[in-house]
Amino acid sequence: xxxxxxxxxxxxxxxxxxxxxxxxxxxxxxxxxxxxxxxxxxxxxxxxxxxxxxxxxxxxxxxxxxxxxxxxxxxxxxxxxxxxxxxxxxxxxxxxxxxxxxxxxxxxxxxxxxxxxxxxxxxxxxxxxxxxxxxxxxxxxxxxxxxxxxxxxxxxxxxxxxxxxxxxxxxxxxxxxxxxxxxxxxxxxxxxxxxxxxxxxxxxxxxxxxxxxxxxxxxxxxxxxxxxxxxxxxxxxxxxxxxxxxxxxxxxxxxxxxxxxxxxxxxxxxxxxxxxxxxxxxxxxxxxxxxxxxxxxxxxxxxx
Numbered sequence: 001x002x003x004x005x006x007x008x009x010x011x012x013x014x015x016x017x018x019x020x021x022x023x024x025x026x027x028x029x030x031x032x033x034x035x036x037x038x039x040x041x042x043x044x045x046x047x048x049x050x051x052x053x054x055x056x057x058x059x060x061x062x063x064x065x066x067x068x069x070x071x072x073x074x075x076x077x078x079x080x081x082x083x084x085x086x087x088x089x090x091x092x093x094x095x096x097x098x099x100x101x102x103x104x105x106x107x108x109x110x111x112x113x114x115x116x117x118x119x120x121x122x123x124x125x126x127x128x129x130x131x132x133x134x135x136x137x138x139x140x141x142x143x144x145x146x147x148x149x150x151x152x153x154x155x156x157x158x159x160x161x162x163x164x165x166x167x168x169x170x171x172x173x174x175x176x177x178x179x180x181x182x183x184x185x186x187x188x189x190x191x192x193x194x195x196x197x198x199x200x201x202x203x204x205x206x207x208x209x210x211x212x213x214x215x216x217x218x219x220x221x222x223x224x225x226x227x228x229x230x231x232x233x234x235x236x237x238x239x240x241x242x243x244x245x246x247x248x249x250x251x252x253x254x255x256x257x258x259x260x261x262x263x264x265x266x267x268x269x270x271x272x273x274x275x276x277x278x279x280x281x282x283x284x285x286x287x288x289x290x291x292x293x294x295x296x297x298x299x300x301x302x303x304x
Contacts, residue, residue, distance in 0.1 A: 020044070021055045022092075025081070027139050028065060029089035029098065031123075033080045033116045035070070041124055042139040045131070064088060066103075070113060078113050094140050118277070119144055119160055119181050122237050125280040126164065133286065136165035136172075142179075148201050149223060156197045161232065166302060175302065176232035183240035188249045191236075192256040195272070195293070198234050199262040202270065231270050235290070235301055239277035250274045250291050257293045267294040271304035 023043050027034060034042070036052060044051050056079060059065040064085035067077040080103045081089065089095050103112065123142040130137035141163040148156045160179040165172050178198065182191050204223050224231055236253065238246045253274055257267045266272070272293035279289040286300045 020052070021059055023139070024052070024055060024059060024079075025064065025085060025089050026092055026094055028079060028081045029086065029092065029095045030140055030142070031116070031120050031144060033078050033103070033112060034120050035076055035078050035117060037076070038117070038120045038124060039079065042120075042127060045128075059085070068113065078117060098143070115159075115181065115183065116144070118183055118239060119179075122179065122181060122277060122280065123160070123162075125277075126162065126285050129284045129286055130164065132284070133167075135167050137163070148227075149204075149206075150197065150200050151204055151206075156201050162235075176228060176230070177235045177301070178232045180234070180236045182236060182238045182249065184238070184245060184249070185240065188252040191249060192252045194236075195234070195253065195256050195263045195266070196260060198270075199260070199266040202231055202266050203262065233271035233273070233301070233304060236272075236274040236293075237277050237280065238274060243276070246276050250293075253293050254291070254295065258295075273299075273301055273304040275301070 020043065024039060027039060027042060036049075036056070039056075040047070040049060040052050056065065060067070063082055065079050066082050067079045070076045070078055082103075119142075126137055126142070127139065129135070142160055143162075144160045146158050146161045148158070150156055158178045159181045162177045162179055164175045164177070166175065180191075180194055201224055202222070205221060206223055222231075238249055241249075253272075257263050257272065273290035274293060275285075275290045279287075283289055286302060288298045288300060290301045290304060291298055292304050
């Protein structure tokens, strides 16, 4: 979706008009968990580290947040909302409709840290790139664990839905993406089968029966149209293994596109790409680090 710009690009950091403690609660409500460093990079890049330590400790004293110490990390803290913090943020405008999942103990937090913090790592690469380029993508433009209905009562839970606005001299282009985070903890076959689920979501149209059919009006059509004007591109970010293993996993994804008729049909209409997280961090998401799953040379995620 492309529009003519009406104002200058947004500030590269969140507006100071919103109190920092409020921003910290909102980020933790959105992302579920983040380290002190990640919160610093999301909200106050370039500021002294003490800028966040005071508000975080005050929120912890008030019983709204807590932390777990990551193993073998030189005492790195991963922060999360308590039950009281989750209850408080439930009515934040940016978080309305987002189910609260309070973490009830440091032990429970430690079980969620690897995947959750990898998702935040991925988000940070897009945030930093947007700041460098003057695009619009902030700390709340990344929504983890979004559920979508499929047929037969099944659901597809995407690791994150990303909203991003490319800002150029003459136009603003709104992009959306489903982001899957692969830490090489599941088989390559299971990872590739996720593409089948996205193909099912792309084509799924609920079938109304009986009296419901007579009431069918604007609700007809693919179910994803309830939330997105255009089906989001699918980006798979890989990490947690050697480059040889990651390359093989990308090859398996490309084979799924080539061999599965429904996934091939999806790929003809929707951009699909995969990249290593380390390449996003070392270079940038808008560099030529994404492998198109339908084949072709590496390119930017915006050019898939």
